[in-house]
Amino acid sequence: MTEHLTTTRATADTNVAAAVQEADEAAALAAALEERVRNGDDTVTPEQIANARELGNFAQLRADATRRRAEDAKCDARLADLAQLKADIDAHTETTDTDQLVDNLFNALLAYTQHFDAHNARVIQWRTRMTELGVPHLQDPRQVTADHGHLGINGRDLYVGNTVYATLNHVANLPYHIEQLRAGAKHLAAHHSGPRHEQAQAYAQERVDKVKASARTGVRTRKDQSA
Template identity: 65%
Template sequence: MTEHLTTARATADTNVAAAVQEADEAAALAAALEERVRNGDNTVTPAQIANARELGNFAQLRADATRRQAEAAKRDARLADLAQLKADIDAYQADNGDQAAALLDTVYDALNTYVDHVQAHTRRITAWRQRMTDLDVPAHKGPSTPPAEHGRLARQADGSIIAGDTVHRTVNPWPALDTILTAARHHADGRTHSLRTAQEKTTDAKKSVKAMAPRPQVTPGLVHYRGTGGAILTYDPDKAPTPDDIRRLKLTPITDTEAYA
């Protein structure tokens, strides 16, 4: 509903209410005069009652006329808004589907490019892993650099490989695509919380595929100790035991190699 129609309806309703009130007051005046006569008031004349009734009838006629005018004004305002709406629709240059189809082609090409990129990475990692298997490179569990006897190479149970101090991982392309599709649905909703969710989903999708980036196998700078029972304790330097703690707990400092052996 446009402001024009809203204003027209409000104005018409106000005029009708005023006319009805005027008719009601005129009718009440005639009724009051008649009631005074019934109560024995001899000052009320027949002419006064006749005039009051005539005034009430006239006020009712005016109220009826105002009501009809209001209905006509509302009808005219609505027709004007409908005409404007039709003009807006007629002026719209609708997409006959070609632009939407072209956008789908763009999306499809982008999806294929993304999937090809991720799968090419995974095929490369898988091929290197198979070459390691063929060369009897064993699996490696500890967070340390693989031994020199295996060329500083290793396989891990999750499908990743280790080369020196670097881990290379495969990535499944489909979960991120599912997440992006969910993000698009939230974006289409348009509400503030939905747009926020769409951004969060987009961030999650990108984070999942960024896992394909090489990462260090060993976190540098950690300090390690062996407890009296043989347990290995590893700390960030700023959280490492104090000299007093080391003596009290009888901890023995050890190297990375010893810690990850």
């Protein structure tokens, strides 16, 4: 609600209240004169009562007119506000912004998928080469030896010195990653300022760090495993 509409309504209500009070006072005057006659007051003339009634009727007509003008003024002010609101909405378009955001999201998901597809392809290729070269199957990366180039195989894991490489089911992990990032973004957007902003930042960063840690499980070191 704009200041113009608020002021218009307040002014209209004040004018109506004043007109109604004037009509009530005029009606009360006529009623008082009539009551004086009933009580035996001979000084009250028919003309006085007629004038008082006429004044009361006129005051009531003025009150009615004031009320109608007030309603018209409120209606006009509201319509003006609605017209301004529509103009503001019509002038604002999110098409370009939202289109770009969707494009950014698609490109990010594409890069995410391509990254893990490429990672998995490399790991599979390396496992094939290790198998062809007779690299042994081991239970722990600490068992790699120089005789086999410090390489080893354990299921889908490849041991390369202190580093473990594994394929990742990124399709299955994607909903979890998106949900974690969405939760962080939603919380931060809800508290983008104010006393809880720092807490929201910390919460959002925690979600981001969890996703990063999950995405890094395809490549981890012996130190990562012991931790």
